[in-house]
Amino acid sequence: MCIALISTAHPSYPLILLSNRDEFLHRPTAPAHWWSHPNTHILGGRDLQRAEQGTWLAITKQGRLAVLTNFREEGDTYVAQNKSRGGIPNAYLTQPPERRESSEEFARRLIEEVGVGHVGGFSLVFGEVRAGGEGGLEGLSIVSNRSVKAEDLVTIATKSGETHGLSNSYFGDRSWPKVVKGEAMLNAAIDDDQQRESGDQSAFIESLFEILSVDELPKRKQGEDWDVYVRQMRNSIMIPPVGGVSAESKPADTMASGKTGTDTPDHGNVEVHEFGYGTQKQTIILVDREGKVKFVERTLYDEDGNKMEVKDGQKEFEFEIEGWQT
Incomplete structure (x- = not known):
């Protein structure tokens, strides 16, 4: 039940990205x-469980950005994952830095080669974050394998004043x-x-983390039937560790699994166990008008499911996008 929020509405930051x-x-x-x-x-971070060591969110020094959300697969529509979805962002990000590839070209390569x-x-939300006309950006694209045609692209973030959210359904749901x-x-x-x-x-970044932490x-x-309960996750930006015995054998994008364990009002004082599922990482990316990137990630739980202090789980990075004005 991941979420990505993207905005071009701040006068100082032509791109803001929030991700759980x-x-x-x-x-x-x-x-x-x-x-x-x-x-x-x-x-960016990497998934170490699959051979692809894919990512859900990353950005390059040249401003190439990719963020992936899963689809909530209802009932028997779950597809056997012979390949990791994390390899999809990798296919876009790992191109040679000097290579320029349009959104249409990448979508075609994604379908025909990857x-x-x-x-x-x-x-997948992807694109090159570069300065565009009238103080805007060149724009980002969205491609999905659950659309009518996977190569059908939606374009966002081309002008100031846009704010968009995407979770585990099609864009615009x-x-x-x-x-x-x-x-x-x-x-x-x-x-x-x-x-x-x-x-x-x-202070602004902290206010953005507060959004990502709304439980x-x-x-x-x-x-209550487990599948019925899982649908409640559509309502909550942050997912505390949740689950139960009936959910342990199901895939992550079909359900959530584990005992609850968080200090939020509805989910306090319950131990997390090895099958816990919930918001694992939170990320904020700010890009200012000079092309300077501020990247802040918070890891909420360690590999044993124990809640981490902010000072222990936070990592910050700053860099300037190469070719920002190109």
Whole structure:
């Protein structure tokens, strides 16, 4: 039940990205870092469980950005994942830094060479973050293997004033309350930051993490069917560790699994165990008008499912996008 929120509505930041990664808390995952050779131009976390060591969110020194969300597969529509979805962002990010590839060219390569079959449902937001006309960006694209045609692209973030959310459904699905509320809260945080006129980036970033930490998931009712309860996750931006015995054998994008364990009002004082599923990582990316990137990631739980202090789980990076004005 991941979520990505993207906005071009802040006058100081032509691009703002917020992301929650929801996963099994015990899944081996590397925190955000600059990758090793030959991909030293890529910054992001990596999934260590699959051979592809794919990512859900990363950005390159040249401003190439990719963020992936899974589809919630209802009933028997789950597709056997012979390939990791994390390899989809990798296919875009690991191109040689000097290579320029249009969104249409990448979508064609994704379908014809990388392949989108035998992989679970996904939506990928991707594009080169560069200065565009009238203070805007060149724009980002969205491709999905659950659209009518995988090569059908949606383009966003081409002008100022846009705010968009994407969770575990198709882009534009307004039936997910967490998406609608996330968009509204992000716009409100941007307005509040402008009214402060202090330019306090740290305070603004903290307000964005507050959005990603909104927990409105009710406790599971006694006797409530698990699949019915999982649908409640559409309402909550953050997913606390949740689950139960009936869910242990199901895939992560079909359900959530584990005992609850968080200090939020509805989910306190319950131990997390090895099958816990919930918001594992939170990421904020700010890109200013000079092309300077601020990347902040918070890991909420360690590999044993224990809650981490912010000071222990936070990693910050800053760099300037190469070719920002190109």
